[in-house]
Amino acid sequence: MSKKENIMIKRLKEIFNTEDLTDKHTSFYQFGGWKQSKRKQEFVIRAKQIAESRGIPIYLRDRDDIGVPLGQRFYEPLYISSTETLCEREDLQLVNNAAIQQMGDDIKRTVIIGLDLAHKILKERLGKEVTPETINHYMEVVNHTMPGGVVAQEHMAEVNPELTKDSYAKIVTGNQELKDSLDSRFILDIDQLFPEEKAEEINDEIGSRIFQVTRVPTIAIRIADGGIVHRWASQQTVLAFIAAYSIGGGAPLSDFAFAGKHAQVIVLGNTTWPRRARAPNEFGGIPFGYISDICQADRVSDPLTYVLESVALGGVLYDLIWWGGYMGGGVGPVNGTASLYTNEVLDELSRYMDEWIHHNYGGYNSVKPSLEVVKKIAQESVCRVLEEYDNYPVLLEEHWGGGIRLNVISTLASITTGLATGNSLASLMAGHYVYAHLVKEAMGRNAWGGGEAVDLVSIPDIVSTFPDGALIPELRGPNIFSTMVAHSAFPVGGITASHAAKGHPWVLSPVVKVAFSDPNLVFDFRYVRREIAKGAKREFNFTGDRNALRPGGE
């Protein structure tokens, strides 16, 4: 293996403020308790002001008689991997990080509507002409209606555009001629946004079909839930058609409503199963393959970086926001997901395994998937990390919980298997194998209580294609009963890796891939970790706020 600088080691030295990472002894109880955290100090000062102003106590960190005395050990900061951003755990907490919230918002508020059926109704049923000019006109109208403008009915209240300025609609098509004749403001230009070779394949796959990528305003999903998205988008789309093409009558409108709300609507997330019941477009219903497509790092980086960015996206979206935030309840599992994208740990381990693949198999997508290969890669991933824990006790301290360790190791095994075999099913097998068995028998300890249960169930289900057993990996998600409660990073990583290994321009849907290449999105999905880092530094400009409604707001 090469002797390149080990950035993980560098980061560990920096954050633990020590040159010796091999000593398994240290000192405790001398760091000033919670006061070693600048953020907690800020919170305490602010809490006192709030308590005084509202007359009810809030956040009593400075009280000794409430809960655990925090800060008895060194409260090490975190580097966001691939950046120079150093932050505290508080900065990666869901409520404290605007970029993380916007990452979820930008996905949740997206719905894609196929326009071909609507155009067919216009032409064949209503005898209207559909030309590039009429489409341009329609796009102007829909960019008026989508943020809350009224078209058909008089005496209606409208929405202050300052509150919905992140709402708009754009068009995706693979038809070059049509694209050239449409107003460029409304086009997601595949040729401009993707490398030439990938653009060609995406254009070919989408062909002459026309899709409208629709963003409802962030504030809409902050008022309601994901279920509002396709309804809002459809309503405003239908109204835009009515106005742009001067349509009246009941039956045609019903046809449009059907087309816009159901027939050609791509919601990103399906309704979740009853015990976790949530509306469409909530994260629990989004298949893993879409996350790989939503991540745009493949447009600007090498395959391994793309995989790592997708792991950060999947981990934060599914485990921090979805499971930790509003399924599990509580304030969210920051540490487990942060371990996937901080201190260069997964990056460095992945680089090692990347070299291991090249050494053992010759490169990506170069070994036929088999159980022997899955076992060999999973085993090497586990042994490598356990040996790093042995060599660097601070790394084990950094991974202080089994859930953290299993998250990292299973993801490492999954992405390595995906890269080596180009097979997403094999990548999932490796992740489950690590989670269910391999670490447990080495350390005599595993994840959190019962944490591996889903993996034990998933192994026998893994090759099933019964809808309530499993699906092809790309279509699975946390919505599948037997898989993935808070174990969602490794399947996303493995699936992304399997396709990245083969150089595929998309994973599950070329349209979703293009939809998130949009430069007008608030969150830049090319650089997931960089965006989270901006949020940690409080430098991320988010949308969906209500500042315009405050006294003095505009």
Next chain:
Amino acid sequence: MLKYPGNDKIAKRRSYMLNPDAKFKKLREIPDEDLILLLGHREPGSGYRAIHPPLDDLMVQDDPILKLVDPTPGAQHGDAIEFVQFTDSVYHSPLVPVFRSRLYSVRYKGVDHVTYSGRQLMEARARDLEKYTKELLETELFDPARSALRGITVHGSSMRLDENGLMFDARRRYLLKDGEIWYLKNQMAIPLDKPISLGPPTPENILIENSIIYKKETIRYRDAKELLDHVGKIFERSLYGGFNPEVKHE
């Protein structure tokens, strides 16, 4: 007797731990009163909380379970269910969560347990729990520096050790004084009226000699070939069984 896969010393030690008839070496004496104080569920000398009358006093209708299983003393008396929780250091605590769970399952009657990564929770009828905890504390299954009683704020299992080789405890339930570990607080971190000694820490070489953890100082996991083969087989058979349970796979 169960044989854990492999012939290395870790595997042998694991087999020994999982033998329900094993007679574990007694290393320390914990008076009953101290045990009760450490658990913190009742005052020494007080009776057990009951959740139902003794089984002999209950007008139990024909109960097939009673014919199959003798009730434990705690169940017989109608004791409330109480808990004990141990945290085990990655640095060669004599027993670790997954093996606690397996050991409890083959050795103790009437228990329920949850296995976490650093800690293991056991629930049982109060007098049964005290009996089991006594064995867990007094024998080679416990080292006062690397295992700990922790009902709350359990973290520390993966931390580096302090200058004295003790596992970190944010609640500082214990300290090393005059060569012995003294508990100043019970498992719920409530201060005790008197310090309770659990004896001296086990020397490092003995901990490593008796370790059940695959690690650099013991045996590298990648060298545990028989174990890895065995685990691989479990994985394979689960997978094939789910894919097609009708087909026999070797």
